[in-house]
Amino acid sequence: MAVVKLLGAWLSPYCCRVIWALKLKAIPYEYIEEDLSVKSPLLLQCNPVYKRVPVLIHDGKPISESTVILRYIEEIWPQNPLLPSDPYEKAVALFWIKFADDKSPSISKLYRTDGEEQQQAAKECSEMLEIIEEHGLIEGKKFLGGDEINMVDIAFCSVAHWLGVIEEFAGLKILEPHKFPKLSSWIQNFKSVPVIKENLPDSDKMVALLKRRREMLLASKSN
Amino acid sequence: MERGVVLLDFWPSMFGMRTRIALAEKEIKYEYREEDLRNKSDLLLQMNPVHKKIPVLIHNGKPVCESLNQVQYIDEVWNDRAPLLPANTYKRANARFWADFVDKKIYDLGSKIWRTKGEEQEAAKKEFIDCLKLLEGELGDNHYFGGKDFGYVDVALVPFYCWFYAYEQCGNFSIEAECPKLIAWAKRCMQKESVAKSLADQEKIYEFVLHLKKVFGIE
Numbered sequence: 001m002a003v004v005k006l007l008g009a010w011l012s013p014y015c016c017r018v019i020w021a022l023k024l025k026a027i028p029y030e031y032i033e034e035d036l037s038v039k040s041p042l043l044l045q046c047n048p049v050y051k052r053v054p055v056l057i058h059d060g061k062p063i064s065e066s067t068v069i070l071r072y073i074e075e076i077w078p079q080n081p082l083l084p085s086d087p088y089e090k091a092v093a094l095f096w097i098k099f100a101d102d103k104s105p106s107i108s109k110l111y112r113t114d115g116e117e118q119q120q121a122a123k124e125c126s127e128m129l130e131i132i133e134e135h136g137l138i139e140g141k142k143f144l145g146g147d148e149i150n151m152v153d154i155a156f157c158s159v160a161h162w163l164g165v166i167e168e169f170a171g172l173k174i175l176e177p178h179k180f181p182k183l184s185s186w187i188q189n190f191k192s193v194p195v196i197k198e199n200l201p202d203s204d205k206m207v208a209l210l211k212r213r214r215e216m217l218l219a220s221k222s223n
Numbered sequence: 224m225e226r227g228v229v230l231l232d233f234w235p236s237m238f239g240m241r242t243r244i245a246l247a248e249k250e251i252k253y254e255y256r257e258e259d260l261r262n263k264s265d266l267l268l269q270m271n272p273v274h275k276k277i278p279v280l281i282h283n284g285k286p287v288c289e290s291l292n293q294v295q296y297i298d299e300v301w302n303d304r305a306p307l308l309p310a311n312t313y314k315r316a317n318a319r320f321w322a323d324f325v326d327k328k329i330y331d332l333g334s335k336i337w338r339t340k341g342e343e344q345e346a347a348k349k350e351f352i353d354c355l356k357l358l359e360g361e362l363g364d365n366h367y368f369g370g371k372d373f374g375y376v377d378v379a380l381v382p383f384y385c386w387f388y389a390y391e392q393c394g395n396f397s398i399e400a401e402c403p404k405l406i407a408w409a410k411r412c413m414q415k416e417s418v419a420k421s422l423a424d425q426e427k428i429y430e431f432v433l434h435l436k437k438v439f440g441i442e
Contacts, residue, residue: 063316072316091287091296135273
């Protein structure tokens with residue numbers, strides 16, 4: 001049987017995307033946790049361009065960048081499809097996945113910055129949420145993928161989990177339920193899916209690590 | 224809304240050029256509509272309400288946004304001719320990876336080269352050349368990024384070639400001196416009718432950049 005390995009980091013939403021796709025399709029894999037402060041020779045060899053996780057290794061061949069990995073997984077293991085088969089519906093899904101890829105970094109900026117920079121990041125986040133609320137979510141549908149979770153829901157994982165954790169410890173409130181009712185509903189639905197619920201990084205551990213990272217980043221900025 | 228294919232575009236856009244090339248490769252007849260970006264049409268705003276940007280491909284009244292998304296859509300719908308993505312799944316992932324690399328790096332670095340000066344410009348030039356060298360490494364000794372055949376990564380990258388002259392003039396450097404293999408590849412692509420007809424004239428692009436610099440107050 002072909003061997004599937006995943007090089008990842010427990011905190012990374014991009015790695016979670018891949019884990020969820022593998023589990024939703026019931027693909028057995030070996031998980032290797034990378035210490036990102038001391039990157040392994042395997043990681044550097046498999047992803048020389050970006051030197052980052054996630055990297056999927058299938059039959060000894062590496063694939064990098066989470067969206068590229070998700071598309072690969074979808075094509076090799078078509079069971080439990082995570083993308084529509086209709087070319088137009090697929091194009092719409094891919095549009096939203098790209099939107100998630102382009103805009104999600106504003107969420108991590110929230111803990112990496114302070115003052116004006118953080119305010120700007122909060123503004124960008126809010127704009128992103130407004131767009132999803134207005135254009136991405138269909139009234140009456142539980143998920144971005146419609147009645148079932150799909151790759152678009154997975155792509156917006158940072159909104160579903162990381163944003164809430166960061167908001168809490170940074171003392172920010174961007175995703176207010178009364179402002180974003182459809183999005184708030186979606187987050188509950190998304191996190192109720194068993195594969196997602198059972199494979200979310202622990203919030204307390206996240207807060208501890210992100211707090212430490214934030215202190216280090218802000219200290220090195222002022223030096 | 225009419226049936227058929229409509230492309231909302233702006234002549235200097237490298238992203239629009241990707242879609243033009245894909246349509247030409249597949250010999251698809253379409254209506255080209257030039258947008259005035261200072262006065263966007265109701266159709267553009269309706270078809271791309273999220274970004275309000277070109278290019279927008281409209282097929283049978285339904286919009287497809289984002290240039291690489293459009294290229295993949297065209298390849299999938301008109302799958303009986305001139306395939307752009309490889310048949311092999313792993314090679315397809317590799318093609319998507321490199322097209323995504325072009326998307327992540329080339330536009331922003333190129334923009335920095337003509338928009339900035341001094342240290343910032345020098346840093347952008349260096350990183351730009353480093354990225355082109357990585358692409359040269361991926362190309363290897365192949366005719367195209369697609370191997371023997373022109374393919375997805377070629378479509379993603381070649382439109383930037385008509386902007387190289389403007390970058391060189393603004394940045395006072397020669398891309399060919401640093402990346403001769405890549406320029407040879409670009410010239411090879413330009414021999415294809417689909418590419419030659421889709422790319423803008425490099426002198427016109429340079430004039431356009433000079434105009435933008437005036438408008439933005441950049442020296």
